[in-house]
């Protein structure tokens with residue numbers, strides 16, 4: 140059975156992504172920094188009739204937690220087919236460029252950038268054992284410098300100077316990793332779920348969670364002819 144690991148999957152888009160992958164027949168590991176919340180999440184899926192789900196404690200900002208999660212995972216599966224770096228925070232707002240506290244910037248980068256990078260690095264050997272490994276880095280259209288330079292873009296005034304750069308950096312890392320893996324069967328992409336109603340935005344997002352998660356699932360399950368090193372949203376390729 141193919142397997143998938145989703146970070147920050149105890150709730151929100153991550154949970155729904157895990158649910159949709161479970162429905163597709165993957166064995167899904169729900170990453171949760173709070174073990175109890177992870178157990179609660181898998182119980183919800185088990186109550187819906189799915190048995191192909193488990194949870195593993197993982198805090199993406201803690202290298203020891205990531206290494207323990209990898210050790211726990213390799214006892215349960217020989218290979219990992221999909222890694223979805225979904226865990227993310229917005230950070231306290233406002234984040235004006237001229238005075239966003241450096242500590243706030245570092246905190247957001249710890250989760251959204253360094254967290255995804257170190258999780259990817261620690262899980263890489265298990266991914267390499269899969270026939271067609273896929274990595275999705277969950278990003279945002281707020282990461283697009285092209286969008287941020289376009290005064291007609293609907294989110295043009297939404298300048299969060301910690302959150303957006305952390306996701307722009309994640310996009311850049313995705314391009315670097317995809318290049319490194321270009322002669323292998325890996326597909327590595329960044330995917331924007333779109334403005335989705337979750338705790339992240341006090342449910343002000345326009346999209347239902349099923350719709351946001353389905354974009355991630357689409358690019359996590361690309362076939363061998365699929366793209367790599369790209370930035371995708373529901374509408375298709377997004378400008379960097």
Ligand SMILES: NC(=O)c1ccc[n+]([C@@H]2O[C@H](COP(=O)([O-])OP(=O)(O)OC[C@H]3O[C@@H](n4cnc5c(N)ncnc54)[C@H](OP(=O)(O)O)[C@@H]3O)[C@@H](O)[C@H]2O)c1
Pocket residue numbers: 146147148149150151152153171172173176197198199200224225226227228250254277278279280331332333334335336337338339340344
């Ligand atoms: N919602 C949107 O409109 C939107 C738009 C574009 C991109 N995104 C991106 O989509 C992803 C999911 O967001 P969401 O809307 O589902 O937000 P959410 O409901 O707030 O869920 C975020 C998840 O990340 C987890 N998390 C945070 N810090 C973590 C850490 N250090 N280690 C492990 N897990 C951690 C949270 O765990 P706890 O429950 O323990 O806090 C939670 O499970 C994020 O990367 C976000 O940037 C969201």
